[in-house]
Amino acid sequence: MGCSQEWDKKFPKSEKITYKKVSFQNRYGITLVGDLYLPKNYNNQVLPALAISGPFGAVKEQSSGLYAQTMAERGFAALAFDPSYTGESGGEPRNTASPDINTEDFSAAIDFLGLQTFVDRNKIGIIGICGFGGMALNAVAIDKRVKAVAVTSMYDMSRVMSKGYYDSLTAEQRAQMLVKMSEQRWEDAKNGKPAPGPRNLPETLDGSEVRFVVDYFNYYRTPRGFHHRSLNSNGAWNATTPWSFMNMPLLTYIKEISPRPVLIIAGEKAHSRYFSEDAFKAANEPKELMIIPGAVHVDLYDRLDVIPFDKLTDFFKENLH
Known part of the structure; x- marks a missing residue:
C-alpha cells in the first residue's frame, strides 16, 4: 500500500494487543x-468492534490509535483510520475535508469491520474524537448498523466553520468568508490545484494566543503529539475546505440516533464544551453527558489518567448487543 510499516505512533506499543495495517474503500471509491x-x-x-477517528486534522498515529489500542486491551476489535484526503488514506486533492465524505468514512469502516470473521457485526460501535465527534454522530444517525456511539471533546465542524466559535460570526462576516472562498475557486481552477489556507498552528507562540491555541500547540507541535503526516502538526487545510461545511449542518438528524445510546464526554474547562452540551440537549434518550473535572479539550486526546476508558468500556460492553 506504500504505507509505513514501522511503529510510528505517538504512544508505546502495548504487549496486550496485536496490530496490523489494513485498507478498505468508501462509497466514493477512496x-x-x-x-x-x-x-x-x-x-x-x-x-x-469499534471504528475510531479524529481529531479533525489528526492522523491515526495520534489520539485515535491510542483509543483503539486501549479498547483492544479491553476486549474489542478496534479500527483507527485516517479520513479521506489525509494521512495514509487516499483521495485527491490532499488536505481537504467534507462533512459528507468524512461521515461516509465511518460507514466504510463499519463495512470493513462487519466483513471480518472475528467481528460480531451485531456488536459494532463508533468513537469520534474532536471534529470527528460531530461526524460520528452524523454517521450513526444514518447508519443503523451501529449500535452505540461515544464522542470525546466533540466539535460540530459545520457549526464552528459557518458561525465561528460561540456562534460569534456576524452575517456580514459569513458573507465575506463566502465571497473570499468563491473568488478562491476561480484561482484554484486557473491554477489546476487548490491553494493551501493558513497553517493550522504557528511555528512558535508569541504569547498573544488564547488558551486553547496554546493547548493545541503543546500537543501537535511538540514531541508529545507531533506527527509529520498530521495537518495540525505540519500543514494546512486547503483554503476552500470550509466551503461545504458552511451550509451543511452535521447534526440535523441527531435525534434519529435513538433508541441507540449516545455517550458524550467533555472536559469541564474545554473551550469546546458547549458543542457537547448542545449536542446532548438535541439528542433523544438514551443519552449521557459526562463532564471530566478540570480537563481541557486536549486532555482527552492522550492523557490516560483523564480519558475515562473504564466508562467507555462499560458503555460499549453494555450497549453492543
Missing part, C-alpha cells in the same frame, strides 16, 4: 488506511 488492534489472546473469539 481507499482508506487504518490500524486494526486486536486483543493479543482472543483465540478466534467473535469480538465486539
Whole structure:
C-alpha cells in the first residue's frame, strides 16, 4: 500500500494487543488506511468492534490509535483510520475535508469491520474524537448498523466553520468568508490545484494566543503529539475546505440516533464544551453527558489518567448487543 510499516505512533506499543495495517474503500471509491488492534489472546473469539477517528486534522498515529489500542486491551476489535484526503488514506486533492465524505468514512469502516470473521457485526460501535465527534454522530444517525456511539471533546465542524466559535460570526462576516472562498475557486481552477489556507498552528507562540491555541500547540507541535503526516502538526487545510461545511449542518438528524445510546464526554474547562452540551440537549434518550473535572479539550486526546476508558468500556460492553 506504500504505507509505513514501522511503529510510528505517538504512544508505546502495548504487549496486550496485536496490530496490523489494513485498507478498505468508501462509497466514493477512496481507499482508506487504518490500524486494526486486536486483543493479543482472543483465540478466534467473535469480538465486539469499534471504528475510531479524529481529531479533525489528526492522523491515526495520534489520539485515535491510542483509543483503539486501549479498547483492544479491553476486549474489542478496534479500527483507527485516517479520513479521506489525509494521512495514509487516499483521495485527491490532499488536505481537504467534507462533512459528507468524512461521515461516509465511518460507514466504510463499519463495512470493513462487519466483513471480518472475528467481528460480531451485531456488536459494532463508533468513537469520534474532536471534529470527528460531530461526524460520528452524523454517521450513526444514518447508519443503523451501529449500535452505540461515544464522542470525546466533540466539535460540530459545520457549526464552528459557518458561525465561528460561540456562534460569534456576524452575517456580514459569513458573507465575506463566502465571497473570499468563491473568488478562491476561480484561482484554484486557473491554477489546476487548490491553494493551501493558513497553517493550522504557528511555528512558535508569541504569547498573544488564547488558551486553547496554546493547548493545541503543546500537543501537535511538540514531541508529545507531533506527527509529520498530521495537518495540525505540519500543514494546512486547503483554503476552500470550509466551503461545504458552511451550509451543511452535521447534526440535523441527531435525534434519529435513538433508541441507540449516545455517550458524550467533555472536559469541564474545554473551550469546546458547549458543542457537547448542545449536542446532548438535541439528542433523544438514551443519552449521557459526562463532564471530566478540570480537563481541557486536549486532555482527552492522550492523557490516560483523564480519558475515562473504564466508562467507555462499560458503555460499549453494555450497549453492543
